[in-house]
Amino acid sequence: xxxxxxxxxxxxxxxxxxxxxxxxxxxxxxxxxxxxxxxxxxxxxxxxxxxxxxxxxxxxxxxxxxxxxxxxxxxxxxxxxxxxxxxxxxxxxxxxxxxxxxxxxxxxxxxxxxxxxxxxxxxxxxxxxxxxxxxxxxxxxxxxxxxxxxxxxxxxxxxxxxxxxxxxxxxxxxxxxxxxxxxxxxxxxxxxxxxxxxxxxxxxxxxxxxxxxxxxxxxxxxxxxxxxxxxxxxxxxxxxxxxxxxxxxxxxxxxxxxxxxxxxxxxxxxxxxxxxxxxxxxxxxxxxxxxxxxxxxxxxxxxxxxxxxxxxxxxxxxxxxxxxxxxxxxxxxxxxxxxxxxxxxxxxxxxxxxxxxxxxxxxxxxxxxxxxxxxxxxxxxxxxxxxxxxxxxxxxxxxxxxxxxxxxxxxxxxxxxxxxxxxxxxxxxxxxxxxxxxxxxxxxxxxxxxxxxxxxxxxxxxxxxxxxxxxxxxxxxxxxxxxxxxxxxxxxxxxxxxxxxxxxxxxxxxx
Amino acid sequence: xxxxxxxxxxxxxxxxxxxxxxxxxxxxxxxxxxxxxxxxxxxxxxxxxxxxxxxxxxxxxxxxxxxxxxxxxxxxxxxxxxxxxxxxxxxxxxxxxxxxxxxxxxxxxxxxxxxxxxxxxxxxxxxxxxxxxxxxxxxxxxxxxxxxxxxxxxxxxxxxxxxxxxxxxxxxxxxxxxxxxxxxxxxxxxxxxxxxxxxxxxxxxxxxxxxxxxxxxxxxxxxxxxxxxxxxxxxxxxxxxxxxxxxxxxxxxxxxxxxxxxxxxxxxxxxxxxxxxxxxxxxxxxxxxxxxxxxxxxxxxxxxxxxxxxxxxxxxxxxxxxxxxxxxxxxxxxxxxxxxxxxxxxxxxxxxxxxxxxxxxxxxxxxxxxxxxxx
Ligand SMILES: Nc1ncnc2c1ncn2[C@@H]1O[C@H](COP(=O)(O)OP(=O)(O)OP(=O)(O)O)[C@@H](O)[C@H]1O
Ligand SMILES: [Mg+2]
Numbered sequence: 001x002x003x004x005x006x007x008x009x010x011x012x013x014x015x016x017x018x019x020x021x022x023x024x025x026x027x028x029x030x031x032x033x034x035x036x037x038x039x040x041x042x043x044x045x046x047x048x049x050x051x052x053x054x055x056x057x058x059x060x061x062x063x064x065x066x067x068x069x070x071x072x073x074x075x076x077x078x079x080x081x082x083x084x085x086x087x088x089x090x091x092x093x094x095x096x097x098x099x100x101x102x103x104x105x106x107x108x109x110x111x112x113x114x115x116x117x118x119x120x121x122x123x124x125x126x127x128x129x130x131x132x133x134x135x136x137x138x139x140x141x142x143x144x145x146x147x148x149x150x151x152x153x154x155x156x157x158x159x160x161x162x163x164x165x166x167x168x169x170x171x172x173x174x175x176x177x178x179x180x181x182x183x184x185x186x187x188x189x190x191x192x193x194x195x196x197x198x199x200x201x202x203x204x205x206x207x208x209x210x211x212x213x214x215x216x217x218x219x220x221x222x223x224x225x226x227x228x229x230x231x232x233x234x235x236x237x238x239x240x241x242x243x244x245x246x247x248x249x250x251x252x253x254x255x256x257x258x259x260x261x262x263x264x265x266x267x268x269x270x271x272x273x274x275x276x277x278x279x280x281x282x283x284x285x286x287x288x289x290x291x292x293x294x295x296x297x298x299x300x301x302x303x304x305x306x307x308x309x310x311x312x313x314x315x316x317x318x319x320x321x322x323x324x325x326x327x328x329x330x331x332x333x334x335x336x337x338x339x340x341x342x343x344x345x346x347x348x349x350x351x352x353x354x355x356x357x358x359x360x361x362x363x364x365x366x367x368x369x370x371x372x373x374x375x376x377x378x379x380x381x382x383x384x385x386x387x388x389x390x391x392x393x394x395x396x397x398x399x400x401x402x403x404x405x406x407x408x409x410x411x412x413x414x415x416x417x418x419x420x421x422x423x424x425x426x427x428x429x430x431x432x433x434x435x436x437x438x439x440x441x442x443x444x445x446x447x448x449x450x451x452x453x454x455x456x457x458x459x460x461x462x463x464x465x466x467x468x469x470x471x472x473x474x475x476x477x478x479x480x481x482x483x484x485x486x487x488x489x490x491x492x493x494x495x496x497x498x499x500x501x502x503x504x505x506x507x508x509x510x511x
Numbered sequence: 512x513x514x515x516x517x518x519x520x521x522x523x524x525x526x527x528x529x530x531x532x533x534x535x536x537x538x539x540x541x542x543x544x545x546x547x548x549x550x551x552x553x554x555x556x557x558x559x560x561x562x563x564x565x566x567x568x569x570x571x572x573x574x575x576x577x578x579x580x581x582x583x584x585x586x587x588x589x590x591x592x593x594x595x596x597x598x599x600x601x602x603x604x605x606x607x608x609x610x611x612x613x614x615x616x617x618x619x620x621x622x623x624x625x626x627x628x629x630x631x632x633x634x635x636x637x638x639x640x641x642x643x644x645x646x647x648x649x650x651x652x653x654x655x656x657x658x659x660x661x662x663x664x665x666x667x668x669x670x671x672x673x674x675x676x677x678x679x680x681x682x683x684x685x686x687x688x689x690x691x692x693x694x695x696x697x698x699x700x701x702x703x704x705x706x707x708x709x710x711x712x713x714x715x716x717x718x719x720x721x722x723x724x725x726x727x728x729x730x731x732x733x734x735x736x737x738x739x740x741x742x743x744x745x746x747x748x749x750x751x752x753x754x755x756x757x758x759x760x761x762x763x764x765x766x767x768x769x770x771x772x773x774x775x776x777x778x779x780x781x782x783x784x785x786x787x788x789x790x791x792x793x794x795x796x797x798x799x800x801x802x803x804x805x806x807x808x809x810x811x812x813x814x815x816x817x818x819x820x821x822x823x824x825x826x827x828x829x830x831x832x833x834x835x836x837x838x839x840x841x842x843x844x845x846x847x848x849x850x851x852x853x854x855x856x857x858x859x860x861x862x863x864x865x866x867x868x869x870x871x872x873x874x875x876x877x878x879x880x881x882x883x884x885x886x
Contacts, residue, residue: 330751345751353751356744363740367752370737379734 024051024211025086025102025181027072032081034067036410037403041067043237044081049182051211054204056218056228056245060257060442061414062401063234065217069184072215073105074098104175105184108413108440110167112159118142119155122174138177145176149203160292164316165196172203183207184215189223190439191468193315193506201227219414219442221250233257258444271494272458276478277306280431280462281327281343286336288322295334296322298486304431304462309453311465311477315506319486320466321348324435327464341430346420348435348466350413354420357409361402362390365423389426397422398445413440418449425452431462438472450476470502484508528858536854540847547846551839558830565829566822574712578782580821582607584719585774586799587806587813588726593767594800595730595808596743598760602649602664603771604796605671608788609645610638610775612675615686615696615786618703618779630702634776635718642772643765645671650764654757660764668796675788686786696785705781715777720814722770727810739763771796805852823847 027049034042042064049055059065070076072083074092082089085101092098095105112121119139139155146152151169159167168188175183185204189197204214204227218224224231224245231248233240233256240256281304290296296319304310314320325331327338328345330353347353355364366375366386374385394402399418401411408416417440424432434453438446453476456463467473473480480497482490482505490505492498545555566576586603593600614634621630648667652658678684680694688697705713730736738759742749746756774795783790802820806812827840 328751330747347751349747352745353747356741356748358744359740363737366737367741367748371734376734376737381732381734381737383732 025213026050027086027103027182027213028082028084029068029072030082030084032068032071032078032083034064034071034076034079037406039403040237042071042078042234045234045237045239046081047232047239047242049213049215051181051213052208053229054208054214054216054227056216056224056231057234058218058224058231058253058257059234059240061418061440061445062236062412063257063442064237065234066186066412067237068234069105069186069215069217072098072182072184073103099175099178099180102179102181103184104178104180104182105186106168106171106175106188108186108188108190110171112167112170114160115158117156117158118153118162118170118173121159121170122155122177141177142173145173149173149176149206150199151203164191165193168192168200176207181211182213182215184217186217187219187440188216189218189220190436191316193468194470194503195507196315197223219440219446221253221443224253225250235259254443257442271454271476274307274457274478276308277460279303279305280341281433281464282337282339283323283327284337284339286323286326286338287334288319288326288331289334290319290322296486297326297333299336300483300486300488301336302464302481302488304464306430306460306462307457308478309457309463309465309476311467311473311480312483313467313470313473313480313502313506314483316468318483320435320483322486323483324348324433324464324466327433342428344424344427344429344432346417346424346432346434346437350416350420351409355408355416358407360405361394361399361408361411361419362386364408364419365390365393368423368427393422393426394419398448414442414445417441418445421449421452425456429461431464432456433464433466435466436468437465438467438469470506474499482506532854532858533851536850537847540850543850544843544846547839547842548835551836553835553839558833558835561829561833562826566826571710572825574710576818576822576825577716578711578713579825580818581713581716581719581781582774582778582795583798583802583817583821584716584723584814585770585777586796587802587817588719588723588799588810589767589770589774589796590800590803591806591808591810591813592726592730592739592770593763594803596739596759596763597746598650598653598764598767599661600646600649600664600764600767601661601800602646602667602796603767603774603799604792604794605664605668606642606645606768606771607775607778607796608671608675608791609641610772611779611783611786611791612678612686612775613637613641613772614776614779615699618699619685619697621703623700623702625702627702627704627706630700631705631780634703634780635773638772638774638776638779639769640772642775643769645772646764646768647761650761650768653764654760672788672792675786675791679786679788688785696783696787698785699779703780704784705777713777713781715781718773718777722773723810723814726766726770730810735759735762771799805855819851820848 029045029047031044031046032042033040033044045068057065057068067076071078074094074097077093083092084090090101092101098104113124116124119135119142122142123135123138142153142155151173153162153166153169153173159170162170168191172183188200192200208214216224216228225248228245230242231245231253232242233253235257284301286297286300287295288297298319300323302310312320322331324345325347326333327340328343328347351357356367366389369375370381370386375382375389393399397418399415399422401415402408402419408419411419417437421437432453437453438449441449450472453463453465465473465476474497478494480492480494480502481488482502484505485508490502492502541559548555548558564572566572586607589603589606590600614637617633617637618630621633645667646664649660649663652663653660678686679696683689686696688695705715707713708717730739738749738754741752741754742756742759749756775791778791779786798820802813802816806816823844827844830840830843831837
């Protein structure tokens, strides 16, 4: 076993200042493969990343994007193939190896310690002693980097007080302060308000101008087309193509992603007018205490009626989560009441709340119906029926990557989301509460979900939709409520939406 | 060209691997053990022969091993069912004592002429109830207040041991034989003795195996088992699915305690024939935790692991009898147990050498299509 670690002169912590002036980085992936349980997640993929470019990574759910990125940061080891950094083959055995070589990743689910401050989180995992001097040095470095890239954060603030956008900045600064020259962002804008996303891309552009390479994983076509220099598309684990963004059209990308089968995209059917019926969900005077003792939901009242979609717009972390968890009965309110008809619920937290991660798909799809016929009779489970239900739902909702007996935690993010939707929508219900139901879904799958939401409404049920994607809320909702710091600060009817006003309300700038 | 080790999980280990790996691991342990024994001056082959004779060779040896395994199966099950739900009952030790106290109490209290079936049945039931109740002292606060059951069940072990010792050594209780000056438990009537299968091996062993199968079936095939597995994997997901977590916690801890209590009752009825703290307090409860862990909390796995451990234990006793020092005995026991459990890693993972140099198309297009086909 010959494992070479560290490029000469860049052992351990790289000095970001020195690197900033160095030659542009180049990272080449050469015929890399990784399979799980004998199934290829990444299959013979070769890509080259250059310093100075933003490289988009596109592909449908389960295409292997996260697996590929995980190999670049040493989280998974390739079964075969090479990773070549600046002309030298490297063997990455852990994310620390990768960090030492200047490769860093910002995961979709942040990995920050809530009770630590920004500076402490950035120091964490660097192996430096946490003395006061060291902390001062880190704080100064963070401040310098933050102003250099326009990623303002307060180094002394505890992370739990930060908004999602701020947390993401901390993650990026953490990687930059460790000397990252290749930065991988896995679906970074899924949780950001539009203006926050713009700021992120400004910062990314600055990094790239300094010779860094940035990989942007995204399902949003506009983002890929608007902000990347080149794009690589994966399809079923294989390399479907790489090209200069300027030469690519959405149609070309779709073909690369989905093959010739473009069914499911671009079928946005019109929003038919409906007359709402009786209320199916009523929340009145609801106040909920959050995890840190602060009121997370503050005197919220709302009603959802049959045949309407009520959308809640807002930047993540403004109490949406506490609100829908309370509606679903997972939290208890401090004051106020929730009255609801039969409820289906798509939680924000897929693994752990929506699904039991260590159990297989047939178990998870029966999570709500296991007590009843046909899944059980007199307390005895009927495995055959459960498997049949699972097969039917997996087919109907196009859930991919599920394998017999395999824990669902091994499935890709988007497919987990589809599995939850499949289960929830197949249960009898009058109202659907969906939190970020299209987050992480590829374009086709997201459109399928939107279709499902519309037909929920058209079939006479009510829908309460939480989404950080303002465009999605506007597209789907009959009524839009804006949530900011735990309160509902605005209400608009479809058709009379003032976009600027909504944006301002979302960020509290309208006061 | 360089090559490197690649570890990949096996989707489903084949039968050959399942059966073969523990066997190879045992041979490795015996090989290493021979070196140790040689260094300490013993003749490895003679020692191994004695070990084998004592634990596995012949009806007597097997009876002894299986009898010893009986309470271990039950405490192993007690731990397995609770741990399955992440309720860490480490109180099987104390629950077993309570089961023994209740069973011996009933045996002494009921008329000696009671038919054996009724008598033994009452003892098993009483033992189960007592064990469940004792677990309940930790289960209720855990279920409703979230009190850490690791601490409470551990504390209750000490209380149970003190109680049992008090009944025999510290007082002239109903359990103590009044005719003897040396403190000793009162002997239970013949009708309270567990019927025998063969030689020393009593029906308790069959009961333990039957309970293992029953528990496996319940966990796998009932809605109750579904609840337990869901809670064990993710309490949040369980709550979200409308599963009553406190009630299930109570039920599972009660079942766990009952299994340990039955172990106590069976020991009294089948082996000690009296409340005998010295032969009951030999850490059967704690050993059950190890067994459950090695069996990966699978009730069916508990049975062979418990028998294996019992064989090592009886073999160890025989080594001492031919003059091998006790330290060496413990070392040998540890070595065998560790190798075989470490072998599990090779059962669940495939280790292979792969060249790190040129790529090999390890997976074909067919496999990639299978990925899609899996939906
Ligand atoms: N640890 C693992 N064990 C088994 N299978 C896995 C594992 N990680 C990923 N897979 C499988 O590999 C395939 C690719 O998954 P990956 O997470 O890379 O997809 P993705 O492109 O990131 O999808 P998404 O857009 O849904 O996040 C999927 O079929 C997934 O089920
Ligand atoms: Mg992914």
